[in-house]
Amino acid sequence: MLLDIKLLWRDWRGGQLGLIVWSLVLAVAVVTAVSLLADRVERGLNEQISAFLAADMAVRSGIEIAPLYKSQADDAGLQTANTATFVSMLFSSNPDSEANHLAAIKAVESTYPLRGELELVDSFEDTTIELSQSGPPVGEVWVEPRLLTILDIKVGDTLEVGYAEFTISKLIANEPDRGGGFSSAAARVMMNYADLAKTELIRPGSRVNYRLLLAGDTAAVDQYKTWFAELDSGDSQLQSHVRLQTAEEEEEQLGSALQRGRSFLLLSGTIGVLLAGLAMALASHRYANRLIDQVALMKAWGQSARRIRQSQFVRLSVLTLIATTLGLFFGWLAHWFLLEVAKEFFGADLPLPSMRPWLVSGATGIVCVLGFALPALWHLPAIEPLRVLRRDLPDSLMSQGMRLSIGVVALLLLTFWYSGSLLIAALFLGCLFALFAVSGLFALQFLRLVQTMGNWRGSYVRLGLANLWRRRGQTMVQLIGFSTTLLLLLVVTGLRTSLISEWQAQLPEDTPTHFVFNVADQDLEQVKSTLDENGVLHNTWYPMVRGRIVGINGEALTRERLAQSDGLAREINFTQTAELPVENVLTAGTWWGEDFDPAISQISMEQDVAQEIGVGLGDNLQISVGGIEFSAQLTSIRTVNWQSMTPNFYLIFTPGSLDKFSPNWLSGVLDPVVKAQESQAPNDSTTVVQKEAAFVTSMVKQFPTAVVLQLGDIIERIRSVIDKVTRGLEMILLLVLACGALVLFAAIAVSFDERLRENAILRTLGSSQKLVFGALAVEFATLGLIAGLIASVGAEIVLYFMQTRVFEMEPGLHPSLWLLGMGSGVLLIGALGLLRSRPIISVPPLQSLRQLN
Amino acid sequence: MSQVNVESRPATAPAAVQTEPVLQVKNVSKIVPTGDIQLTILDNVSLEINQGQSIAIIGPSGAGKSTLLGLMAGLDTPTSGSISLGSHEITAMDEEGRARVRAELVGFVFQTFQLLSSLTALENVALPLELSGHKGAAAKAKEYLEQVGLGARLSHYPKQLSGGEQQRVAIARAFACEPKILFADEPTGNLDQTTGGAVSDLLFDLNDKNGTTLILVTHEQRLAERCSRIVTIDDGRIVD
Numbered sequence A: 001m002l003l004d005i006k007l008l009w010r011d012w013r014g015g016q017l018g019l020i021v022w023s024l025v026l027a028v029a030v031v032t033a034v035s036l037l038a039d040r041v042e043r044g045l046n047e048q049i050s051a052f053l054a055a056d057m058a059v060r061s062g063i064e065i066a067p068l069y070k071s072q073a074d075d076a077g078l079q080t081a082n083t084a085t086f087v088s089m090l091f092s093s094n095p096d097s098e099a100n101h102l103a104a105i106k107a108v109e110s111t112y113p114l115r116g117e118l119e120l121v122d123s124f125e126d127t128t129i130e131l132s133q134s135g136p137p138v139g140e141v142w143v144e145p146r147l148l149t150i151l152d153i154k155v156g157d158t159l160e161v162g163y164a165e166f167t168i169s170k171l172i173a174n175e176p177d178r179g180g181g182f183s184s185a186a187a188r189v190m191m192n193y194a195d196l197a198k199t200e201l202i203r204p205g206s207r208v209n210y211r212l213l214l215a216g217d218t219a220a221v222d223q224y225k226t227w228f229a230e231l232d233s234g235d236s237q238l239q240s241h242v243r244l245q246t247a248e249e250e251e252e253q254l255g256s257a258l259q260r261g262r263s264f265l266l267l268s269g270t271i272g273v274l275l276a277g278l279a280m281a282l283a284s285h286r287y288a289n290r291l292i293d294q295v296a297l298m299k300a301w302g303q304s305a306r307r308i309r310q311s312q313f314v315r316l317s318v319l320t321l322i323a324t325t326l327g328l329f330f331g332w333l334a335h336w337f338l339l340e341v342a343k344e345f346f347g348a349d350l351p352l353p354s355m356r357p358w359l360v361s362g363a364t365g366i367v368c369v370l371g372f373a374l375p376a377l378w379h380l381p382a383i384e385p386l387r388v389l390r391r392d393l394p395d396s397l398m399s400q401g402m403r404l405s406i407g408v409v410a411l412l413l414l415t416f417w418y419s420g421s422l423l424i425a426a427l428f429l430g431c432l433f434a435l436f437a438v439s440g441l442f443a444l445q446f447l448r449l450v451q452t453m454g455n456w457r458g459s460y461v462r463l464g465l466a467n468l469w470r471r472r473g474q475t476m477v478q479l480i481g482f483s484t485t486l487l488l489l490l491v492v493t494g495l496r497t498s499l500i501s502e503w504q505a506q507l508p509e510d511t512p513t514h515f516v517f518n519v520a521d522q523d524l525e526q527v528k529s530t531l532d533e534n535g536v537l538h539n540t541w542y543p544m545v546r547g548r549i550v551g552i553n554g555e556a557l558t559r560e561r562l563a564q565s566d567g568l569a570r571e572i573n574f575t576q577t578a579e580l581p582v583e584n585v586l587t588a589g590t591w592w593g594e595d596f597d598p599a600i601s602q603i604s605m606e607q608d609v610a611q612e613i614g615v616g617l618g619d620n621l622q623i624s625v626g627g628i629e630f631s632a633q634l635t636s637i638r639t640v641n642w643q644s645m646t647p648n649f650y651l652i653f654t655p656g657s658l659d660k661f662s663p664n665w666l667s668g669v670l671d672p673v674v675k676a677q678e679s680q681a682p683n684d685s686t687t688v689v690q691k692e693a694a695f696v697t698s699m700v701k702q703f704p705t706a707v708v709l710q711l712g713d714i715i716e717r718i719r720s721v722i723d724k725v726t727r728g729l730e731m732i733l734l735l736v737l738a739c740g741a742l743v744l745f746a747a748i749a750v751s752f753d754e755r756l757r758e759n760a761i762l763r764t765l766g767s768s769q770k771l772v773f774g775a776l777a778v779e780f781a782t783l784g785l786i787a788g789l790i791a792s793v794g795a796e797i798v799l800y801f802m803q804t805r806v807f808e809m810e811p812g813l814h815p816s817l818w819l820l821g822m823g824s825g826v827l828l829i830g831a832l833g834l835l836r837s838r839p840i841i842s843v844p845p846l847q848s849l850r851q852l853n
Numbered sequence B: 001m002s003q004v005n006v007e008s009r010p011a012t013a014p015a016a017v018q019t020e021p022v023l024q025v026k027n028v029s030k031i032v033p034t035g036d037i038q039l040t041i042l043d044n045v046s047l048e049i050n051q052g053q054s055i056a057i058i059g060p061s062g063a064g065k066s067t068l069l070g071l072m073a074g075l076d077t078p079t080s081g082s083i084s085l086g087s088h089e090i091t092a093m094d095e096e097g098r099a100r101v102r103a104e105l106v107g108f109v110f111q112t113f114q115l116l117s118s119l120t121a122l123e124n125v126a127l128p129l130e131l132s133g134h135k136g137a138a139a140k141a142k143e144y145l146e147q148v149g150l151g152a153r154l155s156h157y158p159k160q161l162s163g164g165e166q167q168r169v170a171i172a173r174a175f176a177c178e179p180k181i182l183f184a185d186e187p188t189g190n191l192d193q194t195t196g197g198a199v200s201d202l203l204f205d206l207n208d209k210n211g212t213t214l215i216l217v218t219h220e221q222r223l224a225e226r227c228s229r230i231v232t233i234d235d236g237r238i239v240d
């Protein structure tokens, strides 16, 4: 045992283990980093869920919650707290500032929060956190610190919300029901529920989320749940607008989303494992060749096959242990970098990871050794002692096909484990291998081409290219490893750097710059004239009410059916109009035109929703708006261009149908000044801080209920999300790229002795060191160029599909990616390759010959 | 280079020359298939060697000397015939059994040295001792390396040694195990006269003091003549 460790140490010292160990370390590190991240995010979100209701459960609704729900809770002995959240435009009370902000207002009863605590501070500088079990008193607001920065105001200033004025008394460091953090674009302003009416912001049709928070002992909670479920099965009209939110339910939903997220991350890490496995297999093969002499000798000295297998086992186990531990450590280091990115989404402190990622990664190490290293070493104990006398004896090596299958099985096992689905695992590996095959095919063609080119170039070019072709097996392995990784990196980079701006640049000239909504009926004419005064273009205004479909052909919707479509499960925006909106195309039925019967409401529905909820022309739909029901007939189905960045609606009614619900008005408007600014720098993602359009300030001051959203801001937000996600992916892919480098190293190592001998002979025959160096440089640079080329072509194809399918835009070429791909290919492979084969050039020829025998 | 001091060797167990055969080869043939034809490398070879004897096997290149040596050492199995080492009939044993016999009785010096390139001279010599669980392997290895005149090159790797030096490491390695029977394939093949002479002094000293049976394959007349017996092989047959 000790002796075996000593032998292992000598193997390491002899440089035969380095690649195996580093491949293993990297494979484990990639998986560790990714799974640690996934686990911490997952736990963080789960933790947030249990606190996120700030209660045990909540009744949720888009309209004010009927008193029945509270009285029932009181009867059951539950604590209650009403909350309402909505967005509203706020502007600075600082006379020097024009700033405004679309804030997330939350009105809470003083009993809030029922579970968890509010974390408050007195000022920016204040670091002592004060915990509070109740919300702000009447007349005061507590705000998120960044609002002060945005609006250039301070604690103690007044803040106008709607038509009411408040004093900012405290800053909110954290609130228990902050949610996943994805909605964090709008800063929080918290006020007392009793102040809500004073703001006059809540009008019929306003988009408000009401919640009745409930908490109490288990019996009371269960009793309430039962009561609610009974109400569900009855046909109370009210019930169709409320939903009971429980922690378990949320957890379940989040759980499956997280599972998907985790397997996606781990699968991208699998590419790294695959490449590292390839490197490991190559290196192990070489190691095994070196061990043959040792084993034959040991056998000649009378060591039994069992003893030798035991020795291999001990060595491999120690190696696995050390490399896996190192891998876990490096993975743990790397996960902090990934965490930096995750922080943007999930807040600063995620909980510590569980044991699972450590186990997954540790097991990955073991599976890698079993799948990639062991097959190459398996035959060693069976080496015949006679080999010490006759070196030409066959070494009963496991067949290449066998080793390949074992490797694939190991990968399948890992991907299956990561994704929890054999189908995903098989599909993923299938795609990956298809990708390999295609890039391999490309690579071969390029190599052919390049080889013929070598014939009419200078001597070291010819030599270098000839080498590439002669060792095309190895060349292909290196090409495939590198080009795949580069391809993925280029796609991600392309996504991050160009896709959004290209898409933005392709938006039609008349695309609105802002959306104005929540404009009250009585304000509409004034708003229009304010816009005109400011030179802002606007034409179609859509009246908008929020409601939901509650029945089809007189039949109430069952829970199962509700779950089928988003269009049924939640409240959606309705409008009424006489004209078919632009970029809408009828696919069935007829548009009502001018002469329709105002007594009968008709509906035109978006095609996908109609399919999802299973309705067709002639069906009668029961609609509920704020608890008031009416029927309408489906007379047309249309498609909508969601990319058009103009107001779009799932359901459009005949004019007059929605009048009684006092709709709010919505329109896309175009401010030529902003338009000019945007078109000046459409590709510049740094122009985040745009000067606020002049009309916005006067609008908000005049009409507090109106909300103005700048399209640029929305796109900017999408861009920043994509930016962060792709940055995280890039980091993982860089680790994967390092695995690709290992493949390069392993392939160089395979041919190292041969190269050493050839170059020694060349140089003994009088070739200059320059020639040898030049040939190597040409070889690796060409390799890098081809890898970069394949990657660029592949990335361009992937991006083409993203552009046409996902973004539905005009596809275009990305020359910068080509440059990046080929440039990084040449530099990376050239530098790494030359670095690794330095001894070939620098060791004097005689010495290298002697080293070889 | 060759100040091999035979007198300074520590006295080991006194030689007890025995007369019963320690190695018996009976009607051994080795036939290997090469392509379509069966190639007969050894043809009905018989041989008996007593404990403590030294014997030189000579013959032209390709005669089958190394093959015979490998068979006698239990590294290979004959096509027909039987071989006994000590009291064990190794031709009736399986590989594991032969391995035990090799571990017990046999030491080698290989024609191609068979040094492990990733081990230093000292480690190369110590390795078989370590494998057999010998305490103080390094000290013993050092002692034998000094005896072959390589005391100053303990930590050198094979590639840093000349061919002759490598051969002496291989010899030290075989000696260090103090085997009952030592098989040596061209032990002085790469050595100059003086060093070669010193190495053969060592060999016969071992034979003398420990009663080690020496079985040498050699082209060198001088070395062969020091042996108690010379067996000539030509074309797979013993010619006398």
Ligand SMILES: Nc1ncnc2c1ncn2[C@@H]1O[C@H](COP(=O)(O)OP(=O)(O)OP(=O)(O)O)[C@@H](O)[C@H]1O
Residues within 6 Å of the ligand: A390, B032, B033, B034, B039, B041, B060, B061, B062, B063, B064, B065, B066, B067, B068
């Ligand atoms: N397994 C084998 N297959 C084919 N030929 C073999 C095999 N083993 C030995 N030979 C051949 O048998 C012959 C004898 O080989 P051996 O190595 O025993 O010769 P040798 O007498 O040691 O020669 P040298 O003095 O050159 O070392 C050679 O021609 C060799 O090529």
Ligand SMILES: [Mg+2]
Residues within 6 Å of the ligand: B065, B066, B067, B111, B185
């Ligand atoms: Mg020979």
